[in-house]
Amino acid sequence: YSGSGLSVLNLNIGVLWRSCIDISVSDTDVRGASKRMKPTMGVDSFSCVNIPDVGMIRLCQVFPYIKGSLKVMAHPEPQYVQRGKVPTGPPRRKPRILLGACGCVAAVQFASICHCFSEWAEVKAVATPASLHFIDIESLPDNVDLYTDRHEWSRWERVGDNVLHIELYRWADLMVIAPLSANTLAKIAGGICDNLLTCIVRAWDYSKPMFIAPGMNTFTWRNPFTEKHLMLVDELGVSFIPGDDAMAEPTEIHSTVRLYLESRPLPD
Numbered sequence: 158y159s160g161s162g163l164s165v166l167n168l169n170i171g172v173l174w175r176s177c178i179d180i181s182v183s184d185t186d187v188r189g190a191s192k193r194m195k196p197t198m199g200v201d202s203f204s205c206v207n208i209p210d211v212g213m214i215r216l217c218q219v220f221p222y223i224k225g226s227l228k229v230m231a232h233p234e235p236q237y238v239q240r241g242k243v244p245t246g247p248p249r250r251k252p253r254i255l256l257g258a259c260g261c262v263a264a265v266q267f268a269s270i271c272h273c274f275s276e277w278a279e280v281k282a283v284a285t286p287a288s289l290h291f292i293d294i295e296s297l298p299d300n301v302d303l304y305t306d307r308h309e310w311s312r313w314e315r316v317g318d319n320v321l322h323i324e325l326y327r328w329a330d331l332m333v334i335a336p337l338s339a340n341t342l343a344k345i346a347g348g349i350c351d352n353l354l355t356c357i358v359r360a361w362d363y364s365k366p367m368f369i370a371p372g373m374n375t376f377t378w379r380n381p382f383t384e385k386h387l388m389l390v391d392e393l394g395v396s397f398i399p400g401d402d403a404m405a406e407p408t409e410i411h412s413t414v415r416l417y418l419e420s421r422p423l424p425d
Contacts (some may be wrong), residue, residue, distance in 0.1 A: 216328050242420035252278045255329035256301075257354045259338035260287020263372030263404040268296040270335055273411035275301050281325060283354050285341065309353045328421060331365060332357070333414055335406045336372025339383060345385035368396045369416055372404035 254274050260268040267288070275298040276282045282303045285291055289305065297303060309321050326332075334354070335340070341355065350359035361367060369390065377383065387397070398405045398413050405413075 159392050182417050238418070239333075252423055253330045254278045254280050254414070255325055255332045255357070256280060257332065257337075257357070258282070258284045258288040258292060258333065259336055259341040259354070259372075260285050260290065261336050261338040261372045262291060263336035264288045264291035265293070266404070266407050267335075269407040269422075270410060271298050271301045272324060272335075273407055274414075277415070281328070281384065283325065283357065285338075285352055285354050286288040287338075288338075289422045306353050322353055322360060322377070326357050326360050327364070328360065331367070331414065331418065332361065333368045333370070334358075335368075335370035335398070335407075335410050337369045339371075339373045339377045339380075342369075342371065342386045342390065345380065346389040348385055363394050366396060366417065367394075368398055368410075370398040370400065370405045370410050371401075375402055 171327075198329065247290070252336060256267075256271060256274065264284075267282075267284070271280060271282055279303045280298070282297070282301050284303060286304050286306055294303065294403075304321065304325065313320060344351070344355050345358050349369045356418040371378070373383075396417075398410055400406070400409075
């Protein structure tokens with residue numbers, strides 16, 4: 158792709174359903190984007206298309222003919238050196254990123270995801286009880302605090318005390334859930350908040366970005382429930398980072414999020 162930022166074609170579900178139209182994308186490196194779409198909405202067809210500088214990122218789209226076409230930079234430019242110019246003012250503060258892990262096999266890569274982000278951002282991590290079966294806590298970066306359900310109320314004694322899931326959502330500029338299990342996806346779609354992670358999502362201010370990278374087996378991924386749940390989550394404005402019948406690689410997750418942040422100013 159070309160351009161300094163990462164953007165994607167942003168269509169709502171109603172427009173997606175009218176998928177017999179021709180889509181023409183100019184001045185991009187996307188190949189075959191002018192093909193005629195068939196009105197197919199299968200779960201395994203979720204993907205994305207990249208076009209430069211057209212607004213907010215929405216990765217959860219239904220484009221059968223470009224499945225797996227997500228393009229990311231392995232090593233994007235530092236946030237203070239863009240387009241060959243070095244700003245003369247003070248550097249921006251580090252972004253504050255909240256990482257979440259759910260209980261599926263892909264959670265074995267959670268430490269790698271934490272390492273990718275902790276090199277350039279302030280990072281805090283949240284793990285569901287089931288994810289702790291797969292996460293090697295000792296391999297997490299030293300500068301990343303890990304929170305679990307037992308931390309939610311351990312410091313709370315009386316009305317008026319701080320509540321952890323509220324503190325975390327207020328602290329974060331952005332949230333990334335990787336991996337996202339089918340169970341937690343269903344909870345988010347239904348508004349259920351029965352652990353620390355889902356309480357954060359339930360309280361989340363959706364003017365702030367949230368990314369999900371699902372990790373589930375092929376049969377679960379292609380189940381009709383998954384399609385319905387993804388559609389509901391997409392309506393919230395949550396961005397989807399696709400993988401190839403598995404969770405996206407940690408480097409792809411990292412690069413996608415970093416490119417997003419590089420193109421937008423952080424709040425004060």
